[in-house]
Amino acid sequence: MSTQEYKDRQFLAVIGDEDSVTGLLLAGIGHVTSPPDSQKNFLVVDNKTDNAAIEAAFERFTNERKDIGIILINQHIADRIRHVVDSYVKAFPTVLEIPSKDHPYDPEKDSVLRRVRRLFGE
């Protein structure tokens, strides 16, 4: 694991519903890069957001951007792109699924706990 892989990864990114993103942005993690790119490190997802947009944001945060260290994603949104989240194996950025207001945390769906089951051969 080389230092190059993680030394510039200084931001947290969020993919979540409005309240989840608002809560986390209140903590001061929100960042918009300078124009003309003006790339945000968050995506607010509602009922109208299609899965392709969520997948594109996940792809952008995990592969294209080299300044993201941790990605927080609502578990019910991760479910919508589960195949992409579960096939993601890179160490950086790390992906954490978090509960949302309307969807409590379900350990059965957690990708870390799925890894645990795989290790013990279930």
Place this chain on the structure above:
Amino acid sequence: MSSPADNSPSIDDLLERYLTLLDEYTKLRASLTALQSTIYQDIARANFAAERGVRFGQDYYDARMQASRKVGIRLSESTPPQHPVFSVIACAESDEPASDVKAETETDAEIEADEDEKTPKQKKKKKPTNDPLRWFGGALSTPTPLRHAQSQAIQAVEDLVPRLATVSAAMAAVEVEVRRSRKRRAKAEAAAAREKEKEGERGMEREKEGVTQDEHDGGAVAVL
């Protein structure tokens, strides 16, 4: 227990460490879930108490927001296998790491107190603060539940999230090590089985040779 041949820990040791990490992960998960539900309640309370039509959400986000809390990553130095250790630290407005959040709050308070004494020119020089509460109406008109939500969110982001990320990374590193150890063990077992088989074959050959020799000696005795 380490094998005498190399210093790598045994599978049992690795699994024991893995279960400890899993326990920590589960506890951190429970804490994060509890903390987040408080944040959601506070945001809901703030929205409920707000003026008609006002919702504290994306309509108020600052399009030029700059992160005041950033991720720090380093590699673990303690117990192998090596894994990344995450931290989230508050940064000063000039993009330099701040000593702590309290210092930042004090600076804000001092700036506000000095505002009246300063000339308009001096005021122009002052950089706008990064505090996200300002998007929702500034420090004075922000509802208390929103401020409470902010303090809870800071706790989640500075404490629980980096710890969860670190534990998850440590678990992934142990998983790799367990799989490697299992492969090594399977190879060693296969090699031992082959060795045993060869040993058995050699033994049988020796027995056969012994029998042939006996027959030969027996024949010689008979001739005499």
